[in-house]
Amino acid sequence: MKSVFQMIATLACAVALTACGAAANTEKPVVLDPNTQVKEFLFPDLVKGTGTAAAAGDTLTVVYTGWLYDASKPDGKGAQFDAVIPPKSFTFVLGIGKMILGWDRGLVGMQEGGTRRLLIPYDLGYGVGGTRDSTGAVVIPPYAGLVFDITLRKVEKK
Template identity: 55%
Template sequence: MLMSTFRFVVLAGLIALSIGCSSSPTGPSNDAPFSQTDLRVGTGAVAAAGQTLTVNYTGWFYDASKPDQKGVSFDSTVGKSPFTFTLGAQQVIKGWDQGLPGMQVGGLRRLVIPPSLAYGSTRSGSIPANSTLLFEIELLDAQ
């Protein structure tokens, strides 16, 4: 009887420990479909595939429990050097290549990007595998 109680306590402890050690900082129920929302519509040139874009951005882990869905921030260029890349050239995650065409310079766009359009089942730096990400991206230039 004592051995059965001991096994039960050990098993319960291991279950509690495994629940508390989730590899995702946003939790398991934070999957969301891809979405794009213009927070501010720009008035400049329109972004298109093949153009060199210059942006400022902040990225957060998507957190469905927050009113603005912004979990922990994992990266930002705000207050630093802007980021430059070629749209549609697979230099960024698929969610950016899919979510930025049509945006105008001066605009601010919010992208919610599921793992399938981000890093998928692969960890990337501080971003765990299977993470849904949220970005706010300001388009500074499109050439």
């Protein structure tokens, strides 16, 4: 009798654990639109600079425009989400983790006066979370590929 009870109890536990495992996995797989995905991280120079080359730890001053990647648009430039254009500029330290990885990796070696296009896969951009503005509106959707045209105005060596 004791062995029958143990067998029934074991079977009941197995069924309960199986049911719990199935119920816990309620996430649906993410389906990515291939038109929004940069397949390979690329950073070609559109205009080759002639000044000082940027390295990790240097302070860079740039102007740029950023777009969501859309393979159906010319140069992959979908909706524009940000821009800093002359006379304004943006200054940051390269390679210390304050910027997205695509910038920290893609601007190394760029020379002053040059313009570079960064084609950034989502994992080197804003990742699976994307970004929102101060009102909570989505600025960059989750899993978004990005395109930036960046002109390097100044390099201050560390």
